[in-house]
Structure formats: structure tokens, C-alpha cells
Amino acid sequence: MKKAFTITLYLLVFTLFGVQCTFFEKEKKQENYWENPVPLDLEEIVKRGYIRAIVDNSSTSYYIYRGRRMGYEFEMLRNFASNLGVRLHLIVKSDIDEAFYLLNKGKADIIAMNLEVTEERQKFAQFTEPLGQMGTVLVQRKQPSKIDSVEKLENKVIHIRKDAVYKAQLCELQKAHGISFSVLEEKGDSENFVQKVVKKEIDYTIVDRVVGLVNATYYDNLDVSLEISPKSDVAWAVRTNAPDLQKSINEWIGQKNKSGYINMMYAKYFQNSKNSYFRSNSPFSSLAGNNISPFDGLIQKGAETLGWDWRLLASLVYKESRFDTAATSYAGAVGLLQLMPVTLERFGVEDPNDPLQSLMGGVNYLRYLDKFWRERVPESNERIKVILASYNIGHGHVEDAWKLAVKYGKNAQNWESISHFLKLKSDPEYYRDPIVNLGFAKGHLAVNYVDDIMILYDSYRVLIEP
CATH class of the missing domain: 1.10.530.10 (Lysozyme)
Structure with missing residues (x-):
């Protein structure tokens, strides 16, 4: 009953105010923090002895399992830091806008969140060479009335991660297909939204395709078959005034692509679904429980x-x-x-x-x-x-x-x-x-x-x- 009332309220508001794709977006801060980023490049980072990177807490990015730090971004960053001869300090954030803010204020050196490279984001940071490609999918529960085409999104409410590229993709769908649906942006990481779908707190969300596939392995009642956006390049972000750091990362990416290391890490976290499921659902995982060890x-x-x-x-x-x-x-x-x-x-x-x-x-x-x-x-x-x-x-x-x-x-x-x-x-x-x-x-x-x-x-x- 509560859910029906909430949806009815959404639809009433959208009817009154029109543009459903943008209605819920809060007014952004006017501070152009990206225009004068803190001057801090590779030499200073190496001299101080550590590099700071922003990551997600998720089954594919960074988490704790039996006391051990794990995750695709974590292992990649640790390897890069070792290559530089410095220590790795991680900052866990789910808010992408905040991540760009911390980067430009000199509180972080890299954003390692599998960001799609867009024209808008290139205003806030410069991007490394691609570390791979990722598309996006609709996450919903399996049911007879499931959404199996973009047109069936008409009048639906889709909850997405704040400041992700998903909103722009959904707005493009509206324009291309002449349909009307509503987008609600909230803070949180992608897996948090998937959990809400599983628990029937929301009906639809958008996540990276690989994240959707991994979670669909965990949860039999999830459907991730509808593609929202085809694959596009994803990369790490650094400050616009850190060309030496960008060059160093790009050289490292080239070496690791040749050696097969990046493919190996991708397979470990995105293709080995059984192991990912076991680790993520263990009571000794920071994703599923709150235990570090049996002791x-x-x-x-x-x-x-x-x-x-x-x-x-x-x-x-x-x-x-x-x-x-x-x-x-x-x-x-x-x-x-x-x-x-x-x-x-x-x-x-x-x-x-x-x-x-x-x-x-x-x-x-x-x-x-x-x-x-x-x-x-x-x-x-x-x-x-x-x-x-x-x-x-x-x-x-x-x-x-x-x-x-x-x-x-x-x-x-x-x-x-x-x-x-x-x-x-x-x-x-x-x-x-x-x-x-x-x-x-x-x-x-x-x-x-x-x-x-x-x-x-x-x-x-x-x-x-x-």
C-alpha cells in the first residue's frame, strides 16, 4: 500500500512539473572547484611516499574478506603503487561528485571508479587510457510483466546512483524513443541499489553491465537482460594539472595490457562469478556481514x-x-x-x-x-x-x-x-x-x-x- 502511494505521488508530481528526467536533480553547488585544482603531480606524490585513490566499496571494486583487502580496483591500484615505489592509501566514497571535488582539492590523486569518459567529466579531470569497456543495463526482478524493451519504461520510476553517467543515458533514451519515465537520483553505490531491487524497496535501477551480471549470479530473481547503453570506454581520472601522473598511469596500463595482468584481474572479479558470490556473501565479508575473522x-x-x-x-x-x-x-x-x-x-x-x-x-x-x-x-x-x-x-x-x-x-x-x-x-x-x-x-x-x-x-x- 505504501509503495503504491509513493508511486502515485511520483506520477502526480511528474504530471504537474513535466520533465521527469531532471525533476529530482538537486541544484548543484555553484563553486567551480575544478577551475583551480591543487598543483600536485607525480614528483610530489613519489616524494611524500604514498598515493591516494578513491574507490567504491563493492564486490568488484574494494572490500574486506577474512581480514584481507580485495577488489578489482584495489589490486590494480596496489600494483600501480608498487610500480611507483609508494604506498597506497584508499578513500572509500560512493558519491562521484564528491570524488571529483576531493580530487581537485588535492585530497586524492586518482579516482578509480570505472568512470565512463564523457565531455562533461573532462571539465573536472583528465582521464587515463581506457582500462576496459562497460555498458549499462536495467536491473529488475524477474516477473511476467518484466521490462523487455525500452518502450515499456513509459511512466516507470527508475532509481539511480547520484552523479553517475546513467542519468544522461536515460535522458537520451527518452529523446530517442519519445517516451516518458522518471529518474530519481540518490547517494549510494551501485550494489546498494541492486539490493533495494532484491528487497522490493524499488523496482528498477541502472548499473554497469558487469556489476549487473555478477549480482544476477548471486540472486536468482534478478533480470539484467535489457541493455540501456552499449559498451563504452572506462578509465581512471586524475587532476587536469597532473600530466606526469597521467603519463605514468598510461605507461603502466600499456605494460599490464601486454603482460595480460589486466585481463587476469578482470577475469578474477568479473568472470569468476562463483568465487565472487562466495566471497561477497560470506559472514566474513564487509559486503555481507560485519565480521573480520572467526576470532x-x-x-x-x-x-x-x-x-x-x-x-x-x-x-x-x-x-x-x-x-x-x-x-x-x-x-x-x-x-x-x-x-x-x-x-x-x-x-x-x-x-x-x-x-x-x-x-x-x-x-x-x-x-x-x-x-x-x-x-x-x-x-x-x-x-x-x-x-x-x-x-x-x-x-x-x-x-x-x-x-x-x-x-x-x-x-x-x-x-x-x-x-x-x-x-x-x-x-x-x-x-x-x-x-x-x-x-x-x-x-x-x-x-x-x-x-x-x-x-x-x-x-x-x-x-x-x-
């Missing part, structure tokens, strides 16, 4: 003891053991938190293969490290990074770096200063300093270790509820 309950208990966000502790556990209770390192570290035999004994772990004992042994060690650093690094967010580095390389080496920061007049309560000197512990000028107790260390590895955990934690915070 979330234990991790939450340990995090409460520490006063940490449980997703941070989960990030550490994933980094150490991939949630494998039987994991053993080359150095003999064992268990979920990879403790060495001497540490196991010190913190009362009798059975390192027991998940609870192993985890709580590691938690007790982290509590010890927290106590060790509390007065020297009082701010908790800074101290957590120091604790993680100590967990990896030993607090003695980190203490040496802290002493060097003090000696050279840097802020020794700040992880950035401590990490700077930790990396210098492979330089004889620093590791032979009389105040250094433990000498040489590959401190850069410990700094990378902390970065890896914090990057993963950022992903968990965005995709997994507290």
Missing part, C-alpha cells in the same frame, strides 16, 4: 583489556598471522600474535596454538609495552604506533630511536620523529652513537610494519562497524 569475539575481549579499538587489534593479528592459529614464522614465533618462546613463557602462554591463550599472551605483552612508553609518549594515538613498532622490532631499538630524537632536538613524543631515527638505525653515523644501546637495526622495516597495520586499520574502520 572477533576474542579480539574484542583483548581490545577491551587494552583500551583499543578492536579493529586495530584485528589489524595487528592479521598482519602477524592472517588469523591462522598454527602459523609459525622462520624465527620460531607462533600463534595468532606470533610470540617468540621466551615471550610465551614470560606472559604465561602454555599452549600457543590455543587462540585464547595466544591472543591474551600477545595482549599482555602489548600492555607491558604501553606501560613502558606511557610517560615518554603520553598521547595515545602516537603511543600506539610506538607500541606497534616495539612489538615488531623490540622496544630497545625503538628506545634508541627515541633517545636520538631527544639528542637532535626533535619532538620525541611524536611517532614521526621517532620513526625518522628508527630508519636511521641502519646508518653507522647513528647506530654507533654512544647513546645507542642495541646498535644496527633495519628500522625501516619496523616503520613499514606500522604503516601496513595503520593502513589496514583505516580500511577496517571504514568498512567494518565498531
